[in-house]
Amino acid sequence: MYWGGNPAECHPRHFTKYTIMQKSKFLPRGRKDRTMVLVDIRETKSANAADIFLQIKPGKDFELITILRAMIKDEYVADEQINATGLTRETLDDLIRRMKAAKFGCMFFGMGLSMTRGKHMNSAALLMLAAEMNAFTKFVAMPMRGHGNVTGADVIMRWQTGYPFGISFNRGYPRYNPGEFSTVDVLVRGDCDAAFIIGADPGGTMPQPAIDHLKRIPTIVLDPHITHTSALARVHITTAPQGIAAPGTAYRMDELPMPLKPALKSPYPSDEEVVRRINEAIARKPFWLPDGSQPQMLTRQV
Amino acid sequence: MSLSVINNATCTFCGCVCDDIQLHHDEMRIHKANKACVLGTAWFLNHTAEKKYPMALIDGREASLDDAIEMAATLLHEADMPLVYGMSNTTCEAQKECVALADQLGGLLDSHTSL
Numbered sequence: 001m002y003w004g005g006n007p008a009e010c011h012p013r014h015f016t017k018y019t020i021m022q023k024s025k026f027l028p029r030g031r032k033d034r035t036m037v038l039v040d041i042r043e044t045k046s047a048n049a050a051d052i053f054l055q056i057k058p059g060k061d062f063e064l065i066t067i068l069r070a071m072i073k074d075e076y077v078a079d080e081q082i083n084a085t086g087l088t089r090e091t092l093d094d095l096i097r098r099m100k101a102a103k104f105g106c107m108f109f110g111m112g113l114s115m116t117r118g119k120h121m122n123s124a125a126l127l128m129l130a131a132e133m134n135a136f137t138k139f140v141a142m143p144m145r146g147h148g149n150v151t152g153a154d155v156i157m158r159w160q161t162g163y164p165f166g167i168s169f170n171r172g173y174p175r176y177n178p179g180e181f182s183t184v185d186v187l188v189r190g191d192c193d194a195a196f197i198i199g200a201d202p203g204g205t206m207p208q209p210a211i212d213h214l215k216r217i218p219t220i221v222l223d224p225h226i227t228h229t230s231a232l233a234r235v236h237i238t239t240a241p242q243g244i245a246a247p248g249t250a251y252r253m254d255e256l257p258m259p260l261k262p263a264l265k266s267p268y269p270s271d272e273e274v275v276r277r278i279n280e281a282i283a284r285k286p287f288w289l290p291d292g293s294q295p296q297m298l299t300r301q302v
Numbered sequence: 303m304s305l306s307v308i309n310n311a312t313c314t315f316c317g318c319v320c321d322d323i324q325l326h327h328d329e330m331r332i333h334k335a336n337k338a339c340v341l342g343t344a345w346f347l348n349h350t351a352e353k354k355y356p357m358a359l360i361d362g363r364e365a366s367l368d369d370a371i372e373m374a375a376t377l378l379h380e381a382d383m384p385l386v387y388g389m390s391n392t393t394c395e396a397q398k399e400c401v402a403l404a405d406q407l408g409g410l411l412d413s414h415t416s417l
């Protein structure tokens with residue numbers, strides 16, 4: 001089941017490599033042994049690949065997931081509530097019958113679910129639906145991640161700090177609070193007084209008030225290209241593109257780490273090298289506590 | 303001219319991170335990316351080893367890498383609440399250095415995930 005995503009155009013090899021086309025020991029006929037459902041508000045190219053396409057009304061994802069959660073448990077749902085999502089009771093009955101009859105269901109959800117009305121509450125609801133489906137059969141859910149190595153960023157931050165994103169170190173230890181420490185909010189409120197941007201281009205994607213704040217404060221950009229953000233930054237450093245000229249590791253969206261095999265030798269240094277050298281340069285300056293002293297817990301262990 | 307071939311290279315353009323790409327390259331640019339999809343092919347073929355941009359820019363003017371690193375360190379060190387953001391199009395090794403940077407600065411750390 002793909003929910004609010006368009007893999008045919010955004011993750012072109014997802015179908016063929018991972019989900020519906022592969023033949024396997026238990027599904028020897030590949031595509032013919034699988035059922036693909038697509039839930040979206042408009043008919044994208046991915047709908048051509050789907051067996052069942054459910055076109056729902058915009059902003060009704062949370063309602064539909066909640067209705068499904070009730071209906072799999074045979075709880076009462078009124079017709080008006082179902083119709084408000086743009087679907088009919090017959091469609092949902094058929095869907096639930098197929099979901100329960102499946103041996104192994106997998107839901108992939110995209111930004112059409114996690115970035116529209118309801119946001120992370122939508123994702124949470126879908127994860128609940130997947131969890132509750134396990135009373136009947138095996139079911140899992142996974143987000144469709146874009147941009148290369150965002151998954152790696154989650155994994156590395158979780159490993160190093162215990163939290164996946166939206167972290168503050170201003171008390172000397174990591175604290176997690178999305179909404180307070182997440183970048184858009186921080187920038188729109190004007191909380192930070194310097195920004196270090198790596199492998200991203202907020203100058204092209206973020207809301208205008210956030211961009212305005214990046215212009216006001218000293219911004220430092222590391223990128224293989226001169227980006228929108230570089231144009232408003234105090235410092236831009238060109239780095240080698242990962243996987244093409246810079247070696248390293250990248251995580252696949254199912255959290256499998258993959259080694260990179262760079263083909264080219266870049267005239268530019270890698271991100272890793274530049275950030276490490278910035279770290280070393282900062283370490284030579286006094287620590288940020290008012291008297292420059294470093295707390296005991298942060299000193300190097302011997 | 304013969305091209306060198308790299309088997310099972312990894313594409314990092316989208317979250318699929320396909321690791322079965324065959325790259326044909328001549329050190330300067332990649333000429334062919336077998337098995338990659340349209341997006342992946344564009345990603346591989348659009349990057350070259352040419353020096354298209356200056357090493358670094360400070361206030362829009364060309365600068366040396368050493369000066370830019372020193373300037374970045376100074377600006378970040380002077381700030382009370384620096385933000386370290388992004389980390390999508392970069393390697394795990396660089397991401398680890400970024401966590402260390404935010405930790406050392408006592409700053410904020412965030413990725414695309416929060417959007």
Ligand code: SF4
Pocket residue numbers: 011012013014313314315316317318319320337338339340341342343
């Ligand atoms: S080859 Fe295509 S599907 Fe595979 S990682 Fe690259 S862009 Fe994504």
